[in-house]
Amino acid sequence: MLENIFTLLMLVMLQAVLGFDNLLYISLESKKAPVIEQQRVRKVGILVAIVLRIVLLFLLVSIIDYFKEPFSFLTGGIEDVVKFAFNGHSIIVLLGGGFIIYTAIKEIWHMIGTPNLEKSNMVDTGSKKTANAAIVSIVIMNLVFSFDSILAAIGLTSEIKNSTTAFVIMAIAIVISGLLMLFLADKVSSFLAKNRMYEVLGLFILFIVGIMLITEGGHLAHIKLFGEEIVPMSKTTFYFVIAILIIVDIVQGRYQKRLSSE
Numbered sequence: 001m002l003e004n005i006f007t008l009l010m011l012v013m014l015q016a017v018l019g020f021d022n023l024l025y026i027s028l029e030s031k032k033a034p035v036i037e038q039q040r041v042r043k044v045g046i047l048v049a050i051v052l053r054i055v056l057l058f059l060l061v062s063i064i065d066y067f068k069e070p071f072s073f074l075t076g077g078i079e080d081v082v083k084f085a086f087n088g089h090s091i092i093v094l095l096g097g098g099f100i101i102y103t104a105i106k107e108i109w110h111m112i113g114t115p116n117l118e119k120s121n122m123v124d125t126g127s128k129k130t131a132n133a134a135i136v137s138i139v140i141m142n143l144v145f146s147f148d149s150i151l152a153a154i155g156l157t158s159e160i161k162n163s164t165t166a167f168v169i170m171a172i173a174i175v176i177s178g179l180l181m182l183f184l185a186d187k188v189s190s191f192l193a194k195n196r197m198y199e200v201l202g203l204f205i206l207f208i209v210g211i212m213l214i215t216e217g218g219h220l221a222h223i224k225l226f227g228e229e230i231v232p233m234s235k236t237t238f239y240f241v242i243a244i245l246i247i248v249d250i251v252q253g254r255y256q257k258r259l260s261s262e
Contacts, residue, residue, distance in 0.1 A: 004169060011173035022145040023181055024202055025100070025209075026138050027189040028107070037131035042185040045138030050178035052139060053146050054171050060150055061167060070222070083224040089147070090220035096144030097213025104207040111200065144213075146174075201249045205242055212238050 026042055033041045070085035077083035129137070150170070192198060211233065218230035 004165065008169050008173055011170060012176050022142055023184060023188055024205060025141055026185055027192055028202060029134055029137050030189060032129040033131045033134040039186060041131050041134045043182060045135045046178060046182045046185060049139045049142035050175060052143055053174045056143060057150050057170055057174065081226060085222040087220065090217045092144060092147055093213050093220060094217030097210045097217055100206055100213065101210035104203045104210060108203050201245060204245060208241055
Protein backbone atom coordinates (compact mmCIF):
# COMPACT_ATOMS: atom_id res chain seq x y z
CA MET A 1 0.00 0.00 0.00
CA LEU A 2 2.73 2.47 1.01
CA GLU A 3 4.68 1.55 -2.11
CA ASN A 4 1.66 2.37 -4.29
CA ILE A 5 1.18 5.74 -2.55
CA PHE A 6 4.86 6.57 -3.06
CA THR A 7 4.57 5.62 -6.74
CA LEU A 8 1.48 7.85 -7.07
CA LEU A 9 3.33 10.82 -5.54
CA MET A 10 6.27 10.25 -7.90
CA LEU A 11 3.93 10.15 -10.88
CA VAL A 12 2.17 13.37 -9.84
CA MET A 13 5.54 15.11 -9.49
CA LEU A 14 6.64 13.75 -12.87
CA GLN A 15 3.45 14.96 -14.56
CA ALA A 16 3.77 18.38 -12.88
CA VAL A 17 7.39 18.92 -13.93
CA LEU A 18 6.84 17.72 -17.49
CA GLY A 19 3.62 19.74 -17.69
CA PHE A 20 5.32 23.16 -17.38
CA ASP A 21 5.89 23.59 -21.11
CA ASN A 22 2.38 22.31 -21.78
CA LEU A 23 0.93 24.93 -19.43
CA LEU A 24 2.88 27.67 -21.19
CA TYR A 25 1.56 26.54 -24.57
CA ILE A 26 -2.01 26.50 -23.26
CA SER A 27 -1.65 30.07 -21.97
CA LEU A 28 -0.26 31.35 -25.27
CA GLU A 29 -2.66 29.41 -27.49
CA SER A 30 -5.75 30.50 -25.55
CA LYS A 31 -4.89 34.14 -26.33
CA LYS A 32 -5.83 33.49 -29.95
CA ALA A 33 -9.45 32.96 -28.96
CA PRO A 34 -11.87 35.85 -28.36
CA VAL A 35 -11.15 37.53 -25.01
CA ILE A 36 -14.47 36.56 -23.43
CA GLU A 37 -13.87 32.91 -24.39
CA GLN A 38 -10.24 32.54 -23.28
CA GLN A 39 -10.92 31.26 -19.77
CA ARG A 40 -13.45 28.74 -21.09
CA VAL A 41 -10.97 27.63 -23.77
CA ARG A 42 -8.33 26.86 -21.16
CA LYS A 43 -10.71 25.00 -18.86
CA VAL A 44 -12.46 22.98 -21.56
CA GLY A 45 -9.16 22.24 -23.33
CA ILE A 46 -7.56 20.88 -20.16
CA LEU A 47 -10.64 18.89 -19.09
CA VAL A 48 -10.99 17.24 -22.51
CA ALA A 49 -7.24 16.57 -22.54
CA ILE A 50 -7.45 14.83 -19.14
CA VAL A 51 -10.08 12.43 -20.48
CA LEU A 52 -8.12 11.80 -23.68
CA ARG A 53 -4.91 11.28 -21.68
CA ILE A 54 -6.59 8.45 -19.79
CA VAL A 55 -7.80 6.99 -23.11
CA LEU A 56 -4.27 7.35 -24.49
CA LEU A 57 -2.90 5.64 -21.40
CA PHE A 58 -5.24 2.70 -21.92
CA LEU A 59 -4.25 2.45 -25.60
CA LEU A 60 -0.52 2.68 -24.89
CA VAL A 61 -0.71 -0.01 -22.21
CA SER A 62 -2.49 -2.24 -24.72
CA ILE A 63 -0.41 -1.58 -27.86
CA ILE A 64 2.86 -0.11 -26.57
CA ASP A 65 4.96 -2.59 -28.55
CA TYR A 66 3.54 -1.30 -31.84
CA PHE A 67 4.76 2.23 -31.07
CA LYS A 68 8.30 1.03 -30.40
CA GLU A 69 8.73 -1.25 -33.43
CA PRO A 70 10.11 0.57 -36.52
CA PHE A 71 7.95 0.67 -39.63
CA SER A 72 9.57 -1.39 -42.39
CA PHE A 73 8.52 1.12 -45.08
CA LEU A 74 10.12 3.97 -43.09
CA THR A 75 13.42 2.22 -42.48
CA GLY A 76 16.45 2.77 -44.66
CA GLY A 77 18.65 5.66 -45.76
CA ILE A 78 21.49 6.74 -48.02
CA GLU A 79 24.86 5.15 -47.36
CA ASP A 80 27.28 7.40 -45.46
CA VAL A 81 24.73 10.26 -45.50
CA VAL A 82 21.59 9.43 -43.53
CA LYS A 83 20.00 6.41 -41.89
CA PHE A 84 16.64 6.16 -40.15
CA ALA A 85 14.10 3.75 -38.67
CA PHE A 86 10.91 5.62 -37.81
CA ASN A 87 8.35 4.21 -35.40
CA GLY A 88 5.01 5.56 -34.17
CA HIS A 89 6.52 7.22 -31.11
CA SER A 90 9.19 9.08 -33.09
CA ILE A 91 6.73 10.37 -35.70
CA ILE A 92 4.38 11.80 -33.04
CA VAL A 93 7.24 13.50 -31.19
CA LEU A 94 8.80 14.90 -34.39
CA LEU A 95 5.50 16.32 -35.65
CA GLY A 96 4.78 17.87 -32.25
CA GLY A 97 8.24 19.43 -32.03
CA GLY A 98 8.02 20.79 -35.56
CA PHE A 99 4.62 22.36 -34.89
CA ILE A 100 5.81 24.02 -31.67
CA ILE A 101 8.88 25.49 -33.42
CA TYR A 102 6.65 26.80 -36.23
CA THR A 103 4.26 28.39 -33.70
CA ALA A 104 7.07 30.05 -31.72
CA ILE A 105 8.80 31.44 -34.82
CA LYS A 106 5.50 32.73 -36.25
CA GLU A 107 4.66 34.62 -33.05
CA ILE A 108 8.20 36.00 -32.63
CA TRP A 109 8.09 37.22 -36.24
CA HIS A 110 4.75 38.87 -35.50
CA MET A 111 6.25 40.70 -32.51
CA ILE A 112 9.06 42.05 -34.67
CA GLY A 113 6.91 43.13 -37.61
CA THR A 114 3.65 44.36 -36.03
CA PRO A 115 3.26 48.09 -35.26
CA ASN A 116 1.35 49.31 -32.18
CA LEU A 117 1.97 46.18 -30.13
CA GLU A 118 0.64 48.01 -27.09
CA LYS A 119 -2.83 47.89 -28.63
CA SER A 120 -2.61 44.27 -29.71
CA ASN A 121 -2.99 41.03 -27.79
CA MET A 122 -0.06 38.88 -26.82
CA VAL A 123 -0.31 36.79 -29.95
CA ASP A 124 -1.01 37.53 -33.56
CA THR A 125 -4.29 39.43 -33.93
CA GLY A 126 -4.25 38.50 -37.58
CA SER A 127 -4.37 34.81 -36.80
CA LYS A 128 -7.27 34.80 -34.34
CA LYS A 129 -9.03 31.50 -33.84
CA THR A 130 -12.50 30.51 -32.80
CA ALA A 131 -12.83 29.15 -29.28
CA ASN A 132 -13.39 25.62 -30.58
CA ALA A 133 -10.34 25.78 -32.85
CA ALA A 134 -8.17 26.91 -29.92
CA ILE A 135 -9.54 24.08 -27.78
CA VAL A 136 -8.70 21.53 -30.48
CA SER A 137 -5.13 22.89 -30.74
CA ILE A 138 -4.69 22.72 -26.95
CA VAL A 139 -6.03 19.16 -26.77
CA ILE A 140 -3.83 17.92 -29.64
CA MET A 141 -0.65 19.47 -28.25
CA ASN A 142 -1.56 18.28 -24.75
CA LEU A 143 -1.61 14.73 -26.09
CA VAL A 144 1.77 15.24 -27.79
CA PHE A 145 3.29 16.60 -24.57
CA SER A 146 1.74 13.79 -22.53
CA PHE A 147 3.04 10.97 -24.74
CA ASP A 148 6.48 10.82 -23.11
CA SER A 149 5.16 11.38 -19.60
CA ILE A 150 2.73 8.47 -20.00
CA LEU A 151 5.51 6.21 -21.27
CA ALA A 152 7.64 7.28 -18.30
CA ALA A 153 4.70 6.54 -15.99
CA ILE A 154 4.37 3.08 -17.48
CA GLY A 155 8.05 2.54 -16.74
CA LEU A 156 7.68 3.71 -13.12
CA THR A 157 4.78 1.33 -12.53
CA SER A 158 6.34 -1.63 -14.31
CA GLU A 159 7.21 -3.29 -10.98
CA ILE A 160 3.58 -3.31 -9.83
CA LYS A 161 2.42 -6.85 -10.47
CA ASN A 162 -1.30 -6.10 -10.67
CA SER A 163 -1.84 -4.38 -14.02
CA THR A 164 -5.24 -3.00 -12.96
CA THR A 165 -3.69 -1.36 -9.89
CA ALA A 166 -0.92 0.13 -12.02
CA PHE A 167 -3.46 1.56 -14.48
CA VAL A 168 -5.58 3.07 -11.68
CA ILE A 169 -2.50 4.70 -10.11
CA MET A 170 -1.44 6.21 -13.45
CA ALA A 171 -4.99 7.42 -14.15
CA ILE A 172 -5.22 9.09 -10.72
CA ALA A 173 -1.86 10.81 -11.32
CA ILE A 174 -3.10 12.11 -14.68
CA VAL A 175 -6.29 13.49 -13.11
CA ILE A 176 -4.42 15.19 -10.23
CA SER A 177 -1.85 16.77 -12.55
CA GLY A 178 -4.64 17.87 -14.88
CA LEU A 179 -6.48 19.56 -12.01
CA LEU A 180 -3.25 21.34 -11.03
CA MET A 181 -2.93 22.60 -14.61
CA LEU A 182 -6.57 23.71 -14.48
CA PHE A 183 -5.82 25.67 -11.30
CA LEU A 184 -2.63 27.29 -12.66
CA ALA A 185 -3.69 27.99 -16.27
CA ASP A 186 -5.58 31.20 -15.51
CA LYS A 187 -2.84 32.42 -13.17
CA VAL A 188 -0.11 31.89 -15.79
CA SER A 189 -2.21 33.60 -18.48
CA SER A 190 -2.97 36.52 -16.15
CA PHE A 191 0.72 36.88 -15.28
CA LEU A 192 1.75 36.97 -18.94
CA ALA A 193 -1.01 39.48 -19.74
CA LYS A 194 0.16 41.84 -16.97
CA ASN A 195 3.87 41.36 -17.68
CA ARG A 196 4.12 41.58 -21.45
CA MET A 197 7.91 41.85 -21.32
CA TYR A 198 7.93 38.10 -20.68
CA GLU A 199 6.18 37.30 -23.98
CA VAL A 200 9.47 36.83 -25.81
CA LEU A 201 10.85 34.71 -22.98
CA GLY A 202 7.80 32.46 -23.10
CA LEU A 203 8.02 32.02 -26.87
CA PHE A 204 11.73 31.21 -26.77
CA ILE A 205 11.05 28.64 -24.04
CA LEU A 206 8.50 27.06 -26.41
CA PHE A 207 11.11 27.18 -29.18
CA ILE A 208 13.57 25.24 -27.00
CA VAL A 209 10.81 22.77 -26.12
CA GLY A 210 10.35 22.20 -29.86
CA ILE A 211 14.07 21.61 -30.34
CA MET A 212 14.09 19.16 -27.43
CA LEU A 213 11.22 17.22 -29.00
CA ILE A 214 12.91 17.23 -32.43
CA THR A 215 16.14 15.81 -30.99
CA GLU A 216 14.21 13.23 -28.99
CA GLY A 217 12.17 12.24 -32.04
CA GLY A 218 15.32 11.97 -34.13
CA HIS A 219 16.88 9.73 -31.50
CA LEU A 220 13.77 7.54 -31.32
CA ALA A 221 13.85 7.25 -35.12
CA HIS A 222 17.52 6.18 -34.93
CA ILE A 223 18.47 8.94 -37.36
CA LYS A 224 22.15 9.13 -38.22
CA LEU A 225 23.57 12.03 -40.23
CA PHE A 226 26.96 11.34 -41.81
CA GLY A 227 27.48 8.52 -39.33
CA GLU A 228 26.63 10.61 -36.25
CA GLU A 229 23.55 9.59 -34.27
CA ILE A 230 21.18 12.33 -33.11
CA VAL A 231 21.40 12.62 -29.32
CA PRO A 232 18.30 13.78 -27.42
CA MET A 233 18.54 16.92 -25.30
CA SER A 234 18.56 15.81 -21.67
CA LYS A 235 15.99 17.21 -19.26
CA THR A 236 18.87 18.58 -17.15
CA THR A 237 20.20 20.55 -20.12
CA PHE A 238 16.70 21.75 -20.95
CA TYR A 239 16.02 23.13 -17.47
CA PHE A 240 19.52 24.64 -17.28
CA VAL A 241 18.92 26.53 -20.54
CA ILE A 242 15.50 27.69 -19.29
CA ALA A 243 17.08 28.93 -16.05
CA ILE A 244 19.73 30.88 -18.00
CA LEU A 245 17.05 32.43 -20.24
CA ILE A 246 15.05 33.56 -17.20
CA ILE A 247 18.13 35.01 -15.47
CA VAL A 248 19.19 36.87 -18.63
CA ASP A 249 15.67 38.24 -19.07
CA ILE A 250 15.51 39.48 -15.47
CA VAL A 251 18.98 41.08 -15.60
CA GLN A 252 18.25 42.68 -18.98
CA GLY A 253 14.96 44.11 -17.69
CA ARG A 254 16.56 45.66 -14.61
CA TYR A 255 19.46 47.04 -16.66
CA GLN A 256 17.06 48.71 -19.08
CA LYS A 257 15.15 50.28 -16.18
CA ARG A 258 18.39 51.73 -14.80
CA LEU A 259 19.34 53.11 -18.20
CA SER A 260 15.94 54.73 -18.68
CA SER A 261 16.05 56.30 -15.21
CA GLU A 262 19.38 58.04 -15.83
